Amino acid sequence: MAERWQDEPWTKHLWWTGKTTRRRFLSLSAAAAGAVGATMLVPPPWREAFGQAKPYKVGTLQPLSGTAAAGGKTALVGVQMAVERINTSGGLNGRPIELVIADYESKPDVGRRKAEKLMVEDKVDAHVGGYLSNVCLACMPVYEEHKVVNMVSVCLDTTITTTKCSRYTFRPFDYAPAQAVAISPYLINKMGKKWHIAYLDYAWGQSTRDAYIEQIKKNGGEVVGTTGIPLGTADMASFVSKISGSFDGLFGIFFGANAINFTSAIYDLGLTKKAKYAGDGAIAESTHLAALGQKIEGFVGINRYIPVLDPPLNTAAHRKFFDQAVAALKKIDPSGPLPDRYVQSNFEATNFLKLGIQKSGFRGREDTMKLIEALEGMEVKESDDFPQGDKTLRKEDHQAFLREFIFTIQGGKHKLIEVIAKEKTIVPAACKFA
Amino acid sequence: MDQIVIQTINGLVNGMVLAVVASGLTLIFGIMDIVNFAHGDLMMLGAFVGATVLGITGNFWLALFVAAIVIAMLGVLLQVTTLRPLIGRDPLTTILATFGISLVLQKYALWQWGPTVRKISEPVSGQFALFHLQYPWYRVATAILAGLIIGGLWLFLKYGKYGIWIRATTQDRVMAQAMGIPVPLVHTAVFAIGSAMAAASGVLFGPFAGVTQTMGSDFTLRAFIVVVVGGMGNLGGSILAAIFVSLIEAYAALVVSPAQAVIVSFVVLVLTMLFRPTGLFVPTPK
CATH class of the missing domain: 3.40.50.2300 (Response regulator)
Incomplete structure (x- = not known):
């Protein structure tokens, strides 16, 4: 009896016996490479406007596969909406944003590895993202080690801005x-x-x-x-x-x-x-x-966010965000869901970074401390950048305070029952930066 | 006492759904020696197909039937194109191949149906009083339906002509081939049956918790535990093990925290591997 099944006579008809010639293989490979290359070489429509300007590289770690993939996909929509909006309106300090997307597969160990890659290989200037709290916590030391600003955009674990707070990490939305x-x-x-x-x-x-x-x-x-x-x-x-x-x-x-x-x-x-x-x-x-x-x-x-257009969310800024988010979500989900807090906080976290870069004149990692100082204590008003409402990014713990919706x-x-003003949500800071 | 009764019912319901998943898995392993890591994802895909058909027709039973047929056909495609060429290779090759299929199916579901959770409405409504709870009839109906599916499979394997072919191939492939049984066809048919059972369990489980692209992950892991505890390739053993593991987990939830209760099945797995590696529900080897 043959040692391997496929060597046995009864399996012979299972195997491909036709020939693929070298010429055919090479021509097919060239055609495939050409098709892929052509797709990659076509620049996005806004890129031309920036000429040779070096883009800001912004990394975003999201769970695009695994248990949290569904949420990760909607979260990414928020970042992409903000980046697209920045690039089509002239960029930041005359430079576009290049978004480097990494999938951490909903696993902390993969998240840490991908964060290292963003820092070392992709050499990003800043990071916006995170979704699962355990992954955010696992990656925070990486941003600190490489001295890169980390704008958390979904993770809600309390300790991110309390006992495990970091000078390099900001949470521009609410917490428990x-x-x-x-x-x-x-x-x-x-x-x-x-x-x-x-x-x-x-x-x-x-x-x-x-x-x-x-x-x-x-x-x-x-x-x-x-x-x-x-x-x-x-x-x-x-x-x-x-x-x-x-x-x-x-x-x-x-x-x-x-x-x-x-x-x-x-x-x-x-x-x-x-x-x-x-x-x-x-x-x-x-x-x-x-x-x-x-x-x-x-x-x-x-x-912090509900998809309604009733007062006080009946503003032009919110309607604009709402309509754009609905259109963007429709592209990834045929059922056309309404925007959620993941889209909102990723959108606004990117805009916080935008304001920080503009205010500090940030050029790259060498200016990280300037960027941190610009973000600390930043007050923002309800606007196209922040359709959810006014916010304060507290200096002491890098925790934002904003209005809440019951x-x-x-x-x-x-159905909105009650709006709690941001001043009524403030709790004492419990962070000591190292 | 009331909690013991409630957890017994919970364990039986959960165990029967798990048994349908695990029986497909063990059938595939028994005949092809393939550890199918994509089995839970076939369940998930079946649930999505079922939810889509239900959304169009409003008929749960038609959704159940169509999902089983569609996923059986997908199973045929996967077996012929991906797994058949790997027959006889190192088991690691098939493990990696099915793991790859699993990732592709999850990504496909997310791309095709998006992140919104899909709904499968219960075909049987109503509840009955069970101590402090109102227990849904659908959960009981699910256990019965799962039992009927498994019973049907057992009758088919026991008395059906093609069922006998499957059993013969499981026992000795070479001899079955020598006796004129088309072994490659049997392999493909078994993979299709296993896939259809996974799809059916996905549709049955859908009303419990909605349909998401990761709904099969927990079942894949638990089904593997069940298959090992029940004896690899042993259909009856897997069914008993599914009920046994689910009951143990349900009872454990009474005395320890839920996080500790889910560890119990892993403890059973380790003990089985240590003291009875052929499985708990197979005769002791002489």
Whole structure:
């Protein structure tokens, strides 16, 4: 008997026996290379306007594959929208932005490796991006080591701007302690005193849970239990079934597919009839609403951004951002989702970087400290660059403060309930830069 | 006591869905010695096809049927173009090939359907009181339906002419070939059946948690544990192992945190590899 299957007689007809001549192989290869090369050599339409000007290289690490790929793709849309807008309106200090995109496959080790590559091989001048908190935390020392400004654009883990803060990292959007301060009075006064918190059991979920426990207690409420559910659990019924006892509300801290799984499980098991359902706004992002249907009706959440055009979001700047984002999202998703906070914060994080570069006269890495000083304490006003509203990028911890939106889901759409002014979301800084 | 009853039902429901996924996986391994890392992604793709058909027709059962057929055809294509040429090569080659297919399928789903989560509505509505919970009938119906699918497969393998061909090829490929069974065709057919079962489980599981391009990842990992614990290539063993592992995880959730409960299945895997490498549900080798 033959040693390998393919050497056995009965497998002979399985194998390709025709001949590919060298001439045919070479001609096909040349044609393929030509097609690929031609595509790569065609410059984007705005490039001509900059002549020989050296572009600013901005790296963006996003999870474009793996568990967080769906969110990563929408996050990237925000960065691309901002970069496209900057380049088509004359660039920065007469130079265009060249975006270097890296996929970290939703894994911290890959993220760290790709961050190193952006620093060493691609030699980026600054970074905008990140999505999963554990990846942001893993990569922060890399930016610090290479002295490159890192504008976090999604990661919400509290410690990024508290115990693990870095002089090189900025978070130009909200974080859990600010959200907890903003919504806790509403939870206690309008929904109930006793809460059970269910959270995604990793860096972001744990730090967010702690922030809510503190604020619910501070506002006179009580947290009667907590349930942590591992990231990526396909069926949460076994874990959700354990949630019992007496409580007025169930507060969820989930995002992405995990948010869908959790909401489906608590609805299917009747827990949303027993208690009110509230949580982080990531649970009810626009990309989730169609899939959740009736299951998300009545949910109360807090978010920095919701896709509504009602006051105070009925501004020309927001409408412009909204329309452009809808068009850009349609290109990556045929169902045409509305923009979410990932698109918004990536768009605005890039614009923060733009303002910092303009203000500091940043030329490259040698001017990183100038860029940091320009960004520290930066106040921005609601505008085309910042359609979400005014912001303060606090000097002490590089944490931004902005207005928050408390909303509910009605008829499958976001409905604004209350706007919390940015001044009412401020919590003391808890960072000591090394 | 009430929690034990609830977790028993949860474990059985979860175990039956897992059994459908794992039975396709073990069938493919048993006959071709291929560890199919793309199995969970065939499940995911089946769910997307099911969601699309459901969106057009509004008929869940038609969606289930069409998804199974479409993914079976995709399975045929994958087997003929990618896996068949690798038969007999180092197992690492097929592992890498199926891992590559898995990445391609995930990327394809994200490109084709975008990041928005898709919905598959439950064909059976309503709930019944189960202690402090309102338990959905659909979860029970899913377990029953999964049982019917597995039962149908078992009857086909036991009594069907082509089922007997499959069993003969699993036992001894060379002898089966000598007896006139078209072994390459059987390989392709088995891959198609395994793919169809993955697709069916994707559509059945869709209403539990929506359809995303990563929904198969957790199932792939758990199905591998089940296949090893049940005995590689042993269909009955895999089904029993699926229920066993799911029940153990559900009971563990009662006494430890969810993060620790999911480790239990890995502990079972390690213990099986150490003390009974042929699988828990196969007779002790003499």
